[in-house]
Amino acid sequence: xxxxxxxxxxxxxxxxxxxxxxxxxxxxxxxxxxxxxxxxxxxxxxxxxxxxxxxxxxxxxxxxxxxxxxxxxxxxxxxxxxxxxxxxxxxxxxxxxxxxxxxxxxxxxxxxxxxxxxxxxxxxxxxxxxxxxxxxxxxxxxxxxxxxxxxxxxxxxxxxxxxxxxxxxxxxxxxxxxxxxxxxxxxxxxxxxxxxxxxxxxxxxxxxxxxxxxxxxxxxxxxxxxxxxxxxxxxxxxxxxxxxxxxxxxxxxxxxxxxxxxxxxx
Numbered sequence: 001x002x003x004x005x006x007x008x009x010x011x012x013x014x015x016x017x018x019x020x021x022x023x024x025x026x027x028x029x030x031x032x033x034x035x036x037x038x039x040x041x042x043x044x045x046x047x048x049x050x051x052x053x054x055x056x057x058x059x060x061x062x063x064x065x066x067x068x069x070x071x072x073x074x075x076x077x078x079x080x081x082x083x084x085x086x087x088x089x090x091x092x093x094x095x096x097x098x099x100x101x102x103x104x105x106x107x108x109x110x111x112x113x114x115x116x117x118x119x120x121x122x123x124x125x126x127x128x129x130x131x132x133x134x135x136x137x138x139x140x141x142x143x144x145x146x147x148x149x150x151x152x153x154x155x156x157x158x159x160x161x162x163x164x165x166x167x168x169x170x171x172x173x174x175x176x177x178x179x180x181x182x183x184x185x186x187x188x189x190x191x192x193x194x195x196x197x198x199x200x201x202x203x204x205x206x207x208x209x210x211x212x213x214x215x216x217x218x219x220x221x222x223x224x225x226x227x228x229x230x231x232x233x234x235x236x237x238x239x240x241x242x243x244x245x246x247x248x249x250x251x252x253x254x255x256x257x258x259x260x261x262x263x264x265x266x
């Protein structure tokens with residue numbers, strides 16, 4: 001089973017409060033903030049490794065990002081992935097979810113045949129959950145999102161549990177397919193000492209627009225149908241006023257309702 005895992009490098013969750021924004025460009029400022037593999041993507045990688053151990057095949061990790069993203073790809077190789085593809089080009093910067101999916105799709109087409117694509121259900125930064133489904137649509141393969149368990153797998157299909165608000169849905173999907181996974185799926189392993197040593201001999205390729213055969217105006221900020229127009233920071237409680245009503249609960253509720261009616265009539 002040949003599996004592709006899409007990884008994203010994000011600021012370390014423990015340092016999210018330090019992330020600031022450029023109000024002119026509408027982009028995040030991450031300088032000085034440690035970066036890690038997006039947590040749900042670790043679960044996607046772990047599941048890919050388990051499937052390879054059960055069925056054989058290969059695990060390829062694919063990521064679009066700045067030169068620093070290579071560090072996360074090296075960690076994925078040390079964890080057990082067979083090879084890594086780094087999509088890196090200045091033209092890719094500023095991409096929205098659709099432009100990101102289009103770039104990933106171009107990379108996957110260049111890779112060629114695959115049986116399964118695994119993605120984290122969402123990034124811990126944007127949390128849109130859009131890239132996986134958009135990628136599946138661009139590649140014209142079936143998709144299942146929010147997968148919390150894989151019940152069975154063979155060379156032709158998967159049976160998975162898709163998370164619902166009050167339970168789950170059992171879904172059978174034919175391969176090739178794309179699934180996005182939640183953090184409930186498994187417990188990701190850590191790189192081993194041997195894995196770190198072996199990672200040095202594994203293949204890591206870097207592809208830009210030229211290698212992918214795409215033009216700069218089709219990706220990144222130029223190829224994004226949605227753009228950040230303005231960013232502003234709102235202080236909690238800014239412009240708010242509070243009133244406290246005391247006494248027995250029924251009396252306090254009557255006072256609150258009466259006050260609300262007064263405010264509505266103002």
